[in-house]
Amino acid sequence: MSIFINKKTKVVVQGITGRDGSFHATQMKKYGTDVVAGVTPGKGGTKMSGIPVFESVAEAVKATKANTSVIYVPPPFAIDAIYEAADAGVSLIVCITEGVPANDMMKVYKYTKHRGIRLIGPNCPGLISTDQSKVGIMPGNICIKGSVGVVSRSGTLTYEAIWALTCAGMGQTTCIGIGGDQIIGTNFIDTLQAFENDKETKAVVMIGEIGGSDEEEAAKFIKKHMTKPVVGFIAGRTAPPGKRMGHAGAIISGGTGTAEEKVKALEAAGIPVAASPTQLPILLKEKMDELKKKAKTSKKMVMKKTSKPMKKVAAKKGVKKSAAKKKK
Amino acid sequence: MKIHEYQAKELFLQAGMPVPSGEIATNVADAVSIAESIGRPVMVKAQVHVGGRGKAGGVKYAENVEAVRVWAQKILGMDIKGLTVKKILITEAVEIVTECYVGIILDRVTKCPVIMVSAAGGIDIEEVAANTPEKIHKLAVDPILGLKDYQARELASKLYKDIKLVRQAAKIISQLYDVYWMSDASLVEINPLITTPDGKVLAIDAKLNVDDNALYRRKAIAEMRDLDAENPAEVEAREGDLSFVKLDGNIGCIVNGAGLAMATMDLVKYYGGEPANFLDIGGSSNPQKVLTAMRIILSDPNIRSVLINIFGGITRCDDVATGIVLAYEELKPEVPIVVRLTGTNEAQARKILKQVNLKSADTLDNVVKEAIRLAKLDEIG
Known part of the structure; x- marks a missing residue:
């Protein structure tokens, strides 16, 4: 799929x-x-x-x-x-x-x-569904088949992230670049929803950048609607306000659309944010292990009739972990 | 692209909007003669691409020609938030009864042009927006259907009670909407839109940003670009078809792709260095572009090391390598350079790079760390 x-x-x-x-x-x-x-x-x-x-x-x-x-x-x-x-x-x-x-x-x-x-x-660079079809300009040789979905506003930065996953042996279902402009056809939420519905996709990597509020909206969506683990990366932490950073959409205007706000929104939704694209596979693995553990314990908990509180604890753990990473 | 107030007012006038008369001056003598021909008290207004000109002392009322002389002298050459004033607008001063705000922006969320109006206009509009957002009324206009007269009237009625004023303002809002489309703007603003004691509504200030992507079909507006108001290195980069933004650090960055260029800068900072710039050589990999990029970066005296990070997709690493060799021969750089090339035609690129003596790194993290190390060495040595 x-x-x-x-x-x-x-x-x-x-x-x-x-x-x-x-x-x-x-x-x-x-x-x-x-x-x-x-x-x-x-x-x-x-x-x-x-x-x-x-x-x-x-x-x-x-x-x-x-x-x-x-x-x-x-x-x-x-x-x-x-x-x-x-x-x-x-x-x-x-x-x-x-x-x-x-x-x-x-x-x-x-x-x-x-x-x-x-x-x-x-x-945008288009998209690849590994070993099935490629539409656009992404280099096909960096992708391997697997269960991670990748969605990004960027081009080459997406390749970097895919390459990091591939090197770590984490293959992909579909990798998609949604585009760096202000007005784009398909956004993060549309794509996340599709990944959530896709049986083969087990986890998602989301790569955002400065400008607009799509990442913040996506964070809310993930928290509310997604059961699959998501990890993120945000480009533009060092970008000055008011300057278009290449992409028409990558601009901090009127004090909004900063990387800091986006990182905060993602972390608040329990989505670990990597400091470097190369850390994405590590965070993803941690997040998946955490969920597995949670699944095991919650199974036990189900036997004891309650599983709900565990969810909350696990989500909070995620926040702390990624915050500690940042300080490093 | 930003244009100046006086240029935006030209566009307003073309659309039939009421704007006080005025002219542009680059020296005191011209300013005085413009004021003489207006023959009434005037405003002397600095023309720079930055908000808050009034608060910085760049906008002054001149009762008579003598006052024009004094203020023109003061404002020309003045520094406002790092920009030098080279042009002043001399415009008829009008008596103000009320100040409102009208603006249209390209809204990413609704994917529509959004019109914003507020009866609390003037120099503090940003604080109004931040502290009392309920005082700003918004309307997302369907881009296919356009703005309807009743919508403009409804917006205008948020500004005034008197129907005569409402009608004038509604017409101005419709005209501003036309200006937005005719100029392919991403933002147009009137702040303030004023009323005079004799019941007239006038746009006494104007701001307009144009979508860079549409400049190819807006030749007249493209010619309004004021090269004096921009960083010379950024101008050179644009002419060389590169995206470049100057920063304050000492590590030069050359990267392909905007997202990766930002991520590379971020990593420089993360590992304890300071990026000197954002530079995206773009998708296609013309060796000439690499040469231009190197020239721009090396012209910055603060540079202590240069890092080149290329993830080849459409960009071919061998083309970039050829560009680097070209730059070495032509520019003879003295600062250390570290290169990471991966992806399309990587092996050929390595062969080409053997001709010159530079350091290479295998991963994104390593190229960044090496560039920081080299910059620090250079500082000590």
């Missing part, structure tokens, strides 16, 4: 004849993704590395039954590409393009949401 993409994902690549589009279409195919079509207006009828190219997404969908679109077109055309994919009837749109105007995104967000289409990105 996995989330959002799997063996049944049939991909149409918008902008397949461009520099990035052609390279990554080939890479996706190599990974095992079912890349069924490409689209570049004016180049319909041709082929790119054996992939048929169409004039429009509608034509491509009609001919190949593609259900997912991935967008590599330049920023001035990316919004139009999303509308085109939405109107052509795909159920998932992954927009890799960086530099899309935020006001346009607000409109297309409402448009796709209203039609029940999942939009991931823009300005």
Whole structure:
């Protein structure tokens, strides 16, 4: 199992004849993704590395039954590409393009949401469901199959985290980069909910950064709705206020969106926060061991008729542990 | 991108909004002649990209031409929160009866433009927002449908009782909403929106931030960029297509990807060092970019060591390595450099780097620790 993409994902690549589009279409195919079509207006009828190219997404969908679109077109055309994919009837749109105007995104967000289409990105690396499908630009060779879900607002930082997990022998179900812009299609909560519902995912790594309040909202959600262990990392503890740190969304404005607040919110929800991405597997293992112990004791407790108070104690323990880590 | 008050007012005027007349001056003589042509008392207002100009003494009332001369002299060249005033706006002074606030921001939570109005406008609006948030009225506007007249009227009625004032303010709110879209803003503000004794509503201040991602299609606004108001290294970085933010430390950082660049800075601090900058060379790995990055970083006299951290995905490590060699030959750096390259074409990169004498590290944590050690050695030696 996995989330959002799997063996049944049939991909149409918008902008397949461009520099990035052609390279990554080939890479996706190599990974095992079912890349069924490409689209570049004016180049319909041709082929790119054996992939048929169409004039429009509608034509491509009609001919190949593609259900997912991935967008590599330049920023001035990316919004139009999303509308085109939405109107052509795909159920998932992954927009890799960086530099899309935020006001346009607000409109297309409402448009796709209203039609029940999942939009991931823009300005994101896409996603990989290990050994099944890769949509986007993540390097497939750093992932191994396993039971950890990874969700992140970043690109290369996500790779770093995945690599740390892989090196520790902790494989992944799905790794997803949701994008670094202010307005994005799929957020932490949407993804966490999907991981919670996914049978194969046993634990989640969540990587946030400064700007906005998505991490704080996610922390509340995790505390309330998630049974699976989550560990986190927040980038931007040293970022100065009022400066855009590369990503359009990574900015501390009006004193809100600081790393400190986010770390505090996560820790308050019982989510250990790593100081370095390399610590993520260690924290995850601790958290899973803790839950196993809790499960054992609560089983015993169930026999003694009560299990509830144990939960609270365990959650508090988590907070203390990660706080001690920070001081170090 | 931020633009100045006088530039935002130009956009307001184009949208038909009522703004007092004024002109920009860069020297005292011009300031005086603008004041003479206005022929009435004026305000002398510093044009810098920072809030709280008034409290810092950068906004003054001038009764007559002599006073304009005095204040222009004082304000031009003044330092406001680290920025030097190079331009002043000379604008007609108006008598103020009430001060309100009107703003529109790009809201990440609702994913809509949110209009905020408050009858408690003026220089203390931030405190009003923090201490008495109930005094700020908000409306999230559906970005597809746009702002309806009745919505603008409802917002305006939170500001005034008199229907004549409500009508004027409603029109201004609608016009401001148009400015927001026409300029691809992420924030527009009127603070204060005032009423005069003869019952007119006027925007006497203006603030506007534009979405950098939309500048490609807003050429006129892109040309408003004031290079004087920015850090020169940040300007060079932008021209070289790099994301760069200057910090106060002594360890230069070159990283690919914004998140990883932030995480690398954070780790420098975590292990006891001080990062000198945030620098993201971006996704594609043009060797020229690495050279530009090195030039920017090495031009900072505080630098004691440089760390390069690359996790190759689309970025190819061999390209980065070529850039590093290029930078070595061209810039002949004297500070120690430590490199960690991992991912795509890592082996080729290692071969290329053998041409130059630099330290390498295998992991994120180790490259950071090594850079800190080298910076400290350099300080002692």
